[in-house]
Amino acid sequence: MDLEKHSKVPTKRPKGCSCQSPTLVILFTLTPLLVLLLFRIQSFTFSTPSGSTSWEFFQKWTAITIDSTTDHSCSDRLGNLTAKLRESVTFLPLKDLRYADMEAAMSGNTWFMSSLSDTVEENEAEHLYFPSQGSKGRILCIKGRDSKDGSKNSYALAWPESLPESATLLEGLSFVSDTYYDYLNLWHGLYAVAPFVGWSMKNQCLKPTRWVLFHWGELRSKMGAWAQNLMRATYGDVAVEVFRGGGDGPYCFERAVVMRHNIENMGKKKRVQVSEQLRCKAREFCGINTSSKGNEVNERGELVVNMTLLMRRGSRSFKNASAVVNVFTRECExxxxxxxxxxxxxxxxxxxxxxxxxxxxxxxxxxxxxxxNMLFMEPGSRVMEFFPRGWLELAGIGRHAHRWTAELCGMIHEGTYWEPLGTKDCPNPHQDLDCFLFYKDGQVGHNETFFAEWTRDVLSRVRESKLEEAKKRLQPKRTTCIC
Structure with missing residues (x-):
C-alpha cells in the first residue's frame, strides 16, 4: 500500500503573533523590571542636566539602581578609613633633646620639629609651609602649651579630612616662630619677625591671622612692645595665639608658615629689602613724611648733618655722660x-x-x-658703637651683633670703641664665661682724644657724602611701601 505523500507547504504567519518569538520573550521578561525602574526613577525625580554626557547619565542611572545596602557598606568603609587615618596621627616632641645645645643649633640642626626639612629657596629664609606638596597635603597640628619645657609640647601632620580627636581647626594663615633667643629684646625680636616679612613680600603680601610664638619649643604669650609695634605697623593688629579656646588641643592650622632659623640663610639683597619694607611701614604708621628728606638746610643755607647721641641708663651707659656730650658738642660745632x-x-x-x-x-x-633703631635710619647712614671693658677680649661673636644689623639695614658701621680691659680683675680670671658675665653690664669709660678724633673723621666723611648726594639727586626717593 502506497503511503500517501503530502508535500508541506510553508504557511506564513502574521508577524509578531508567535509566542516563540525571541523579541516577545525578551519583552515579556523585561517589562516588569522596566515598570519597577520607572517608578524608582520617578521617586527620585531624576532628570539629566543639560549638556551632560551619556557616560554621566549612565553613572547616575547606575547609582540609582544600586541596592541601598551597598551604599551603606561604602559609607561604612569610608568612615572606617577616616577613623584609621585620624588614629594614625603621631605626635612628636616639639623640642628634640638630641639637639638641645648651642653647638647643635649653630651647626644647622634644629630641635624644633626636627623630623621636618625646610624649604630652601635662593635669597629667601628657610621655612616650612603647610599644607604643601612636601607635606602631602597635610596640615600642621600642635598639642600642648607648656611654657617651661618644650619637650612636653608636640606636633604632628594630619589630613584636613581626618584631624585628630578633639582637634580645633584654626582658620586663616598662622605665622609660627621658634627662636633660640626671645621676643622681648629689640634686637632678638627683629631677627625673629624679619623672615616672615620676607616671606609675605614674596607671596602677594599675605598677612597673618595670628602669631604662634615658641622659644626652645616653649610657648610664649607675647612679643616685646617694640617688636609688637613694628608688626602692628606692618600687618595691623594680629593676636598672639595661646591655645586656650579649645581646651588642651590639639590645635590644627588651616595654613601655616614656620620659621625656626631667624634670618640665617636669607640673602643680603633680601635682607635689605625686608629692612626697607619695615622702615617704610613704621614711618607710615607713625605719620612721618620723608619726601623732602636729604635736602634739609639750616638758617644759613648749609646742608644739615644730623648727629644723634643715643644715651642709655644703667648697664653699658657712659660713666661720665656729661663729658661725652661735651666732646660731641665741641666737634659738631x-x-x-x-x-x-x-x-x-x-x-x-x-x-x-x-x-x-x-x-x-x-x-x-x-x-x-x-x-x-638704626633700622629706621636712611640707608647709608653711619653707626658709632661703644663697648665697656671685657667685651673685646671675652664677648665672642656677640660683640658683632650690631655690625650684622648695620648690614641688614643697609647702614655703614664706622667701627667701635673698646674700653681697654687692663688688669683682669674678675673673680674667676681663668674662666672666660664667668669673667665676661662680670664685665658684661659695666659702664663705658671715655677717652676724650680718641672720641674727638673719631667724631671729627666721621662727621667729615658724612658731610662730603651728603654734598655729593645732593648734587646727584634728580628724583625724589620712593616713599611708598612694597606691601
Missing part, C-alpha cells in the same frame, strides 16, 4: 651744618624712636638693644 641731638632712649615711645632715627645721619651710642 666745628662742622658747618652739623646739628647734635642728645636723646635718652628709654624715654622715647615707639614712634618717637622712629622719628628721631629717621632724621639721623650719624648715631653714636653704647652697645645695646637701643641700637636696633
Amino acid at each position: 666745628r662742622v658747618d651744618g652739623c646739628a647734635l641731638s642728645v636723646v635718652q632712649s628709654e624715654d622715647l615711645s615707639f614712634c618717637d624712636q622712629v622719628r628721631v632715627m629717621t632724621y639721623t645721619d650719624i648715631v653714636a651710642t653704647p652697645h645695646g638693644a637701643q641700637l636696633t
Whole structure:
C-alpha cells in the first residue's frame, strides 16, 4: 500500500503573533523590571542636566539602581578609613633633646620639629609651609602649651579630612616662630619677625591671622612692645595665639608658615629689602613724611648733618655722660651744618624712636638693644658703637651683633670703641664665661682724644657724602611701601 505523500507547504504567519518569538520573550521578561525602574526613577525625580554626557547619565542611572545596602557598606568603609587615618596621627616632641645645645643649633640642626626639612629657596629664609606638596597635603597640628619645657609640647601632620580627636581647626594663615633667643629684646625680636616679612613680600603680601610664638619649643604669650609695634605697623593688629579656646588641643592650622632659623640663610639683597619694607611701614604708621628728606638746610643755607647721641641708663651707659656730650658738642660745632641731638632712649615711645632715627645721619651710642633703631635710619647712614671693658677680649661673636644689623639695614658701621680691659680683675680670671658675665653690664669709660678724633673723621666723611648726594639727586626717593 502506497503511503500517501503530502508535500508541506510553508504557511506564513502574521508577524509578531508567535509566542516563540525571541523579541516577545525578551519583552515579556523585561517589562516588569522596566515598570519597577520607572517608578524608582520617578521617586527620585531624576532628570539629566543639560549638556551632560551619556557616560554621566549612565553613572547616575547606575547609582540609582544600586541596592541601598551597598551604599551603606561604602559609607561604612569610608568612615572606617577616616577613623584609621585620624588614629594614625603621631605626635612628636616639639623640642628634640638630641639637639638641645648651642653647638647643635649653630651647626644647622634644629630641635624644633626636627623630623621636618625646610624649604630652601635662593635669597629667601628657610621655612616650612603647610599644607604643601612636601607635606602631602597635610596640615600642621600642635598639642600642648607648656611654657617651661618644650619637650612636653608636640606636633604632628594630619589630613584636613581626618584631624585628630578633639582637634580645633584654626582658620586663616598662622605665622609660627621658634627662636633660640626671645621676643622681648629689640634686637632678638627683629631677627625673629624679619623672615616672615620676607616671606609675605614674596607671596602677594599675605598677612597673618595670628602669631604662634615658641622659644626652645616653649610657648610664649607675647612679643616685646617694640617688636609688637613694628608688626602692628606692618600687618595691623594680629593676636598672639595661646591655645586656650579649645581646651588642651590639639590645635590644627588651616595654613601655616614656620620659621625656626631667624634670618640665617636669607640673602643680603633680601635682607635689605625686608629692612626697607619695615622702615617704610613704621614711618607710615607713625605719620612721618620723608619726601623732602636729604635736602634739609639750616638758617644759613648749609646742608644739615644730623648727629644723634643715643644715651642709655644703667648697664653699658657712659660713666661720665656729661663729658661725652661735651666732646660731641665741641666737634659738631666745628662742622658747618652739623646739628647734635642728645636723646635718652628709654624715654622715647615707639614712634618717637622712629622719628628721631629717621632724621639721623650719624648715631653714636653704647652697645645695646637701643641700637636696633638704626633700622629706621636712611640707608647709608653711619653707626658709632661703644663697648665697656671685657667685651673685646671675652664677648665672642656677640660683640658683632650690631655690625650684622648695620648690614641688614643697609647702614655703614664706622667701627667701635673698646674700653681697654687692663688688669683682669674678675673673680674667676681663668674662666672666660664667668669673667665676661662680670664685665658684661659695666659702664663705658671715655677717652676724650680718641672720641674727638673719631667724631671729627666721621662727621667729615658724612658731610662730603651728603654734598655729593645732593648734587646727584634728580628724583625724589620712593616713599611708598612694597606691601
